Each structure stands twice: as C-alpha cells, then as structure tokens.
Amino acid sequence: MQDAAALEKMGIPCSVLVTKPFNTQARAMTNLLAMPGYEYAVIGHPMGSLNAEQVMARANEALPQVAGQLVG
Secondary structure, three states: OHHHHHHHHOOOOOOOEEEHHHHHHHHHHHHHOOOOOOOOEEEOOOOOOOOHHHHHHHHHHHHHHHHHHHHO
C-alpha cells in the first residue's frame, strides 16, 4: 500500500490487490497514508496454496476492479 501511495502521489496510477481477510487493515492503511477513500481490489483468500488455474480465476476476479481503478 505504501508503494502505491507514493506512486499515486507522483501521478502514476496503481492498483493494490488485497485478499478479503486483510480488507480492514488495508482500509486503515489508506487512512494512515492520508489517502482515505483510495480504492483497491479485494479478492478471495487464500493465494499461497492455489494452483495456476486457481490463480487465473483470482486474476479474473480482480480484473474488473483493477481496470475500473486505472481507467476511472
């Protein structure tokens, strides 16, 4: 989140992916970084134990959110 905040402040659009259990912490971090309301993509959990097909499914889950954030 910190990297995205720094890049956004330089005018470089970013999208952060967060799994659902970390949504509360991510929202708190956006507030701490003085970016309340910063949008990020929330996807299913877990990620580490997934096979390639399941990772692609999560990528497809994130794609509309990421595109909306980057394109506006």
